Amino acid sequence: MIGIAVIGAGRIGKIHAANAAGNARLSLKYVVDPYGDAAGLAQEHGAQTTDVEQVWADPEVAGVVIASSTDTHLDYTLAAVRAGKHVFCEKPLDQDVDRALGALKELEAAGPKILLGFNRRFDPNFASLRAQLSQGAVGALETLHIISHDPAPPPPAYIKTSGGIFKDMSIHDFDMARWLLDEEIESVFASASVLIDPEIGAAGDFDSAKIILRTVTGKLCVISNSRRSGYGYDQRIEAFGSKGLIRADNALETTVQTWTEPGAKNAPFQNFFLDRYADAYRIEMQHFADVVEGKAAPLADQHDGVGALLLAEAAEESARTSSVVMLAAKYAQ
Amino acid sequence: MIGIAVIGAGRIGKIHAANAAGNARLSLKYVVDPYGDAAGLAQEHGAQTTDVEQVWADPEVAGVVIASSTDTHLDYTLAAVRAGKHVFCEKPLDQDVDRALGALKELEAAGPKILLGFNRRFDPNFASLRAQLSQGAVGALETLHIISHDPAPPPPAYIKTSGGIFKDMSIHDFDMARWLLDEEIESVFASASVLIDPEIGAAGDFDSAKIILRTVTGKLCVISNSRRSGYGYDQRIEAFGSKGLIRADNALETTVQTWTEPGAKNAPFQNFFLDRYADAYRIEMQHFADVVEGKAAPLADQHDGVGALLLAEAAEESARTSSVVMLAAKYAQ
Amino acid sequence: MIGIAVIGAGRIGKIHAANAAGNARLSLKYVVDPYGDAAGLAQEHGAQTTDVEQVWADPEVAGVVIASSTDTHLDYTLAAVRAGKHVFCEKPLDQDVDRALGALKELEAAGPKILLGFNRRFDPNFASLRAQLSQGAVGALETLHIISHDPAPPPPAYIKTSGGIFKDMSIHDFDMARWLLDEEIESVFASASVLIDPEIGAAGDFDSAKIILRTVTGKLCVISNSRRSGYGYDQRIEAFGSKGLIRADNALETTVQTWTEPGAKNAPFQNFFLDRYADAYRIEMQHFADVVEGKAAPLADQHDGVGALLLAEAAEESARTSSVVMLAAKYAQ
Amino acid sequence: MIGIAVIGAGRIGKIHAANAAGNARLSLKYVVDPYGDAAGLAQEHGAQTTDVEQVWADPEVAGVVIASSTDTHLDYTLAAVRAGKHVFCEKPLDQDVDRALGALKELEAAGPKILLGFNRRFDPNFASLRAQLSQGAVGALETLHIISHDPAPPPPAYIKTSGGIFKDMSIHDFDMARWLLDEEIESVFASASVLIDPEIGAAGDFDSAKIILRTVTGKLCVISNSRRSGYGYDQRIEAFGSKGLIRADNALETTVQTWTEPGAKNAPFQNFFLDRYADAYRIEMQHFADVVEGKAAPLADQHDGVGALLLAEAAEESARTSSVVMLAAKYAQ
Structure with missing residues (x-):
């Protein structure tokens, strides 16, 4: 059994702790969270609470799941790697792209592996789409549309610390675009607006964005983001x-339809990301066990973390300046 | 141009008159209807009114469309054939199966052809289904489900002269079953109820029925009939x-969907048989032109008319007696 | 924690053992199977092997899951109940309807409860359909269609001991019909054929059936059964x-579609009943925990077991005699 | 009856001639085409051939349909209006936006009306979408996605005279965007590529484009264009x-589905624009009858023609310069 520590006992930490505890190859040993309810989460899964120093020191811990606040992701990742632990780090690697870039060399040179938590790569629908695409089910990829709209906007307080819509929300789509396009992205154009909630605008952020990515061979990708759909995820x-x-379509709560005078109506769309991506999170933890056992390279690693961040930063600049932002000069991907 | 007379200026006569007038190979010469507005319909399409005697006598008339009341179908068909006219007769051939059987020999011996108005055979959806089935798209046919529910029940007055649900409504489905099963039907079982409108029961009829047909090789067909769906045709x-x-699914009014909190909703189902089968009626008239020109044998003829009637009569008997009715003895199909 | 014993370590026993072991309120204590690999299954979930005598005797065991061969269901159920254990018994209660009827009085008088394993009642799609139906989403129920076709036929050896298509396969649909119709069924008509595999016919069974149930108020239910669909479950x-x-539609493996020249194609339908009903089995075990704790009456009990068996027996008789079988005389439901 | 002349006997002229001839309020009097088969088209519908001078001079002609080559659209429109004829002019009004702008004042001052042939506004699906949107079916419009991909690319010879993808193909989508957004568009960004056919690139054009429009209040519209879908229109x-x-979805050829091992497959998508928009063209001609009779203002007029052209020109400039193009300075819409 592979000893696992989970750092962060919040919403996403709880998911990962449960999936680690329920995985036949993993043993959840520690939950660390000086601010949250580490004790409750540890008890639920027969684990112990501790601090990060003991995690780094304990030779029984082979893998660390970092689900703490974003500003701690990179420091914990570096400390864990230095202690010889494999890391499963939630996205983003850091909100500051230069800090992330500065750490790349050390992370790459290290023995332990970094799995970056782009959970959507593990969604069975998206994974099937990519596999079929790679096998040529529709020939060579030319252009790509990604729609990613949340059911409802987060509270304004969250917006202020979120890093903005591009780093907080679009980042998943930038990763998906990089994964599916599978070639260097040359430029980014983003047009963003405040159409949903003026408080989001007052916080200096946008709530709606349309983005066009262009690769070096002229492939095109459109991303659509909105903080509120009105009909689910x-x-x-x-x-x-x-x-x-x-194409991969939305998931419905059930297969039930009602046919009445106004027309046929489906069951509601799944509305909560923990439901929509429950399978993805479970499969992702299974993949982390493979990574720790050396059976698989991380499906997403530190480079993917930096790559998505660079796109987020470029999109922000594009939206602020109403101009196309070229990427190549900044970072040889 | 082929001269055409339409007998009957009611709802279905109007459809056929318009399709004949709009067909490049056909010329609508006469509209006959001593009870209805023959003059209005004739004028709309540049035709004349007359009586059946002149229709039979006019050598310019090559084809006659019989869309008059059901009790006149067989007599007009016989008279038209005797006058050397090809016939496009609305279903049923007659409400009395023995009368219809009695006329078969003469109709078959006659030179002119009889196209029996089972319009659903001309529906592009059902025609495509049958063509693909014949080409083995899903292998050999084993069993068949036909659902045929009307949007809303007719007025009780109509029920009384309709001949009952099996001859009035199921008859289309019996024809569809015969056309798709394409082998001799051995027995019929029907269970029928009054679930929608007690007045229909008071008129001695049923408003809901489930029917099982069994062929000589054991193929099975389920037919579901209801006088009211609540959601369209x-x-x-x-x-x-x-x-x-x-499978062939229902037709929608448009491709528009609305996605809101309760779920995704389609446009309403098409609600009126003249909309749902507008294409079928047009194609059927095109086929009648082929029949008159000798380019095609009728896709449905007097035998199909009698075959469907026999099934309707057997279903009625089955529903009244709660027993299986064997068919073979009565009529060598 | 509620102590649980699972009797039977076959395909369905493994499902129930895993669901019991994974349930926070239940503790899997014993696996019993003198013929199968009880030891392997017990070890996988940290349980012990034993014999039924010890299960009956152990006061720590509050609930027994009976997943052994069909001919033992009723005896084990009676023994467990006599030992004061709540029972979760796989369907059918017995293959012999008279034996099952004979045991009803004792089972009803007993303190412990019987949950009969009609797993489809726990499927979220069917459960949602029934809940909405009860709440009047489409008004009062009038008629019902149930389609239940397996992906591929079982081996002929299985057919011989299966009890026949009606007791082995349709029984789930009879239960679903009883649950949704929610009133006394008056008569059964079944027409059955051998259309798929002559070996099934040689074994004295049918592989295809269409059934019409009629309730005392004239509601009608059609059931369609086939041992092979060719496209999944x-x-x-x-x-x-x-x-x-x-309506509740089929479940797909993913939401992925491919659009190419021949048309849009969905992902395959789920093909295996353990995948299709994985959620249902998990929720069913959760419900058994409620039953043992006295928080819920069994959603399906011994009466439902007998009710479905009576319909299966009537359908068999109807198919063999080509006649309608009346139910009321035999068993006051 | 309103006398109609059709100028241009090509593919689209034939559609309009047939729809005029089949319209109960219109009488097709003339077909004019010095280069094409005007005689054949005239004969088919019982009309005469002539030249434009006689069309302008004939007091029986109340409406003129201009379906000739693009470079003649504006001249014929001006001549027809000066002769007092109402005009139904195919898009675009002209390939040169400055010429079109220059003619606006005269066209507006004239008595006769100009119906500009943006046929998609008459498609029942898009018309229903817009009507429901206006009625608030999904609240206030925020953002818009328009996908418009052709089944297969035109021959390279066509590309060279087409005016380029933005004026030839996207122009329909610019009109749709203007019609649905219903407020001033402030800026255009387009990224375009040659991904399908290098010959299109050699002809100086693009075959794939993604466009973002932004309105003065920050509403966003994405347009996706491709010269080849591989699966129909x-x-x-x-x-x-x-x-x-x-949303409005694609139209299918029939409602037939086949369910086999690889999954459920729909009928093909409609593949030809004359099939896809057959209803739209018919309804558009009906609307032109209303315009000529003074019962309706044109649903699309010369301003819409110029508005779409300005967007096309801006998109072309944006794609060539990789920069955002502001619209407001050029034309007060």
Whole structure:
């Protein structure tokens, strides 16, 4: 059994702790969270509470899940790696792209591996789409549409510390775009607005954005983000290839339909990301066990973390300046 | 141009008159209806009114469309054929199966052809289903489900002269079953109820029925009939074959969907048979032109008329007696 | 924690053992199976192997899951109840309806409760359909269609001991019909054929059946069964009410579609009943915990077991005699 | 009856001639085409051939349909209006936006009306979407996605005279965007590529484009264009509002589905614009009859023609310069 420590007992830490505890190859040994309810979470899964120093020191711990606040991600990742622990770090690696870039060399040279928590790569729908795309189900990929709209906006207090819509929300879509396009992105254009909640604007952020990415060979990707859909979690991908289209549609709560005079109505769309991505989180933990056992390279690593951050930063600059932002000069991906 | 006379200026006569007038190969010469507004319909399409005697006598008339009341269908058909006219007769051929059987020999011996108005065979959806089924798209046909529910029940006055649900409504489905099963039907079982409108029961009829047909090789067909769906015209077919299922679904008014909190909602189902089958009626008239020109045998003829009637009569008997009714003895199909 | 013993370490026993072990309120103490790999299953979940005598005797065991061969269901159920244990018994209660009837009085008088394993009642899709139907989402229920086709036929050896298609396969649909119709069924008509595999016919069984149930108030239910669909697990329900239709459709493996020249293609239908009903089995075990704790009456009990068996027996008789079988005389439901 | 002349006997002229001839309020009097088969088209509908001078001079002609080559649109429109004829002019009004702007004053001052042939406004799906949007079915419109991909690319010879993808293809989508957004567009960004056919690139044009329009209040619209889909005519709209989404999906050839081992497959998408928009063209001609009779203002007029052209020109400039193009300075819409 692989000893696991989870740092952070919040919403996402609870998911990872439960998936680690429920995984036949993993043993959840520690939960660390000086601010949250580490004790309750530890007790639920038969684990102990402790501090990070003991985590680093304990030779029984082979893997560390970092689910603490964003500003601690990079420091904990570096400390864990220095202590010889494999890391499963929630996204983003850091809110500051230069700090993240500065750490790349050390992370790469280290023995332990970094799995960066881009959970959507593990969603069975998106994974199936990518696998079929790679196998040429619709020929060569030409353009890509990613829709990612949340059911409802977060509280304004959250917005202020979120890093902005591009780093907080679009970052998942930038990762998905990088994963599916599978070639260097050359430029970013973003147009963003405050259409939903003026308080989001007052906090200096946007709530709606449309983004166009362009690769070095001219492939094009459109990303649509909104903080509020009004109908549930809208997470769709369409990949246009030389022989057709492959797409992943939204998930419904049930297969029940009602047919009445106004027309046929489906069950509601899944509304909460923990429901929508429950399978993805479980499979992601399974993959982390593979990474720790050396059976698989991380499906997303520190480079993917930095790559998505660079796109987020470029999108922010584009939206602020109403101009296209070129990427190549900044970072040789 | 082929001269055409339409007998009957009611709802269905108007459809046929318009389709004949709009067909490049046909010329609508006469509209005959001593009780209805023959003059208005004739004028709309640049035709004349007359009586049936002149229709039979006019050598310019090559085809006659019989859309008059059901009790006149067989007599007009016989008279038209005797006058050397091709006939496009609305279903049913007659409400009395023995009368229809008695006329078969003469109709068959006659030179002119009889196209029996089973319009659903001309619906592009059902026609495509049958063509693909014949080409083995899902292997050999094993069982069949036909759903045929009207949007809303007719007035009780109509029920009384309708001949009952099996001859009035199921008859289309019996024809569809015969056309798709394409082998001799051995027995009929029907269970029927009054679930929608007690007045229909008071008129001695049923408003809901489930029917099982069984062919000589054991193929099975379920037909579901209801006088009221509550959501539009429900006309679906599922054909289960040895390699899968082929089905025709309901038609929607538009492709528009609205996605809101309760879920995604489609546009309403098409609600009126003249909309749902507008294409079928047009194509059917095109086929009648082919029949008159000798380019095609009627897709449905007097035998199909009698075959469907026999099933309707058997279903009625089955529902009244709660027993299976064997068919073979009565009529060598 | 509620102590649980699982009797039977076969395919379905493994499911229940895993769900009991994974349930926070239940503790899997014993696995019993003198013929199968009880030891392996027990070890996987940290339980012990034993014999039924010790299960009956152990006061720590509050609930017994009976997943052994069908001919032992009733005896084990009676023994468990006599030992004061609550029972979760796989369907059917017995293959012999008279034996099952004979045991009813004792089972009813007993203190412990019997949960009969009609797992489909716990499927979130069917459960949602029934809940909405009860709340009047489509008015009063009038007629019902249940389609239940397996992906592929079982080996002929299985057929011989299965009790026949009606007791082995349709029994789930009879239970679903009873649950949704929610009133006394008056008569059964079944027409059954051998269309898929002559070996099934040689074994004295059918592989295809269409069934019509009729309730005392004239409500009608059609059940369609086939041992082979050719496209996965086909499990659909349509409930026609006075204001519309509510239906549960098949589950797909993913939400991915490919759009190419021949048309848009969905992901395959779920193909294996353990995948299709994984959620249902988990929720069913959760419900058994409620039953043992006295928080809920069993959603399906011994009466439901007998009720479904009576319909299966009537359907068999109907198919063999080509006649309608009346139910009321035999058993006051 | 309103006398109609059709100028241009090509593909689109034939559609309009047939719709005029089949319209009960219109009488097709003339077909004019010195280069094409005016005689054949005239004969088919019982009309005469002539030249434009006689069309302008004939007092029986109340409406002129201009379906000739693009470079003649504006001249014929001006001549027709000066002769007192109402005009139904195919898009675009002209390929040169300054010429079009220069003619606006005269066209506006004239008595006769100009109906500009943006046929998609008459498509029942898009018309229903817009009507429901206006009625607040999904609250206030915030952002818009328009997908418009052709089945297959035109021959390179066509590309060279087409005016480029933005004026030839996107122009329909610019009109749709203007019609649905219903407020002033402030800026355009387009990224375009040659991904399908290098010959299109050699001709100086693009075959793929993604466009973002931004209105003065920050509403955002994404347009996706491709010269080849590989699966038929892809014409979809999604309008995101404050309470949900309203969308129009693609049209299928039939409602038939086949369910086999690889999954459920729909009928092909409609593949040809004359099929896809057959209803729209018919309804558009009906609307022109209303315009000529003074019963309706044109649903799209010369301002809409110029408005769409300005967006096309801005998109072209944006794609060529990789920069955002502001619109307001050029033309007060």
